[in-house]
Amino acid sequence: MPPCRSGRSALGYRKRPVSPPVYGFRAGFIACLPLAFSVVIFGLVYGLIAAGKGYSTAETVLMSLIVFAGSSQLLALELWTQPPAIPVLALAVLILNLRYLLQTAALKDLLLPLGLPRALAAAAFNADENWAVTIKALRGPDGDAVRASYYLGSAACLYSFWAISGGIGWFAGGLVPNPEALGLGIVGTAVFVSLLQGLYRSPADLMPWGVAAACAGVASLTLPGAWYILIGGIAGSLAGALRDARKPQFQRAAA
Structure with a gap:
């Protein structure tokens, strides 16, 4: 039976448009599933430590839902005292999270079509993993088709796994007397290395990295706290901008 070009099937039914997978929320969610394992490990460790610090189940899960930043939450738990030193905690977490300003700036063109209020709300759900997945999709062959829904789907995947695993970790707190002795922190390093591999495009990327x-590394050895994260991010961004500025115009357009 020959195909019908009028938008209807040969039997007269209107055909539904077929969208590439990169268009949607579901595709973003699925793309982040391979990284969910690392998020679950982080969440379990966070829940275990939170239980040891005397947090309730509700407090443990609520912190994950509001903060949604594993490294910041673990840092806050490490610095937690009785009574808590709120200014110290706030400053430490602020420094650690300043890298998200650099990340969300790279998503500006993707999120601003939502409108500024919604774009700012969406940026609050940015994390290292779903940011990397979205950037990789934007750089892919179908990058022009990627929409904000893809980013939101990837964020929803991480957000749900993070909150649930933190609660499970809290309940398991009594079974593991010393969770840090398990060495689960190496999972985070492995995940970030794999994210870099996915973002690699050419040897030119090695310079800013x-x-x-x-x-x-120098900042971590010479400065207290988590300043090294911000310093490394800014230095790498400036190096990347300098590299791109020195490329011929046709190469920048191709990139």
């Missing part, structure tokens, strides 16, 4: 790593 190397600058970021070197500056972060």
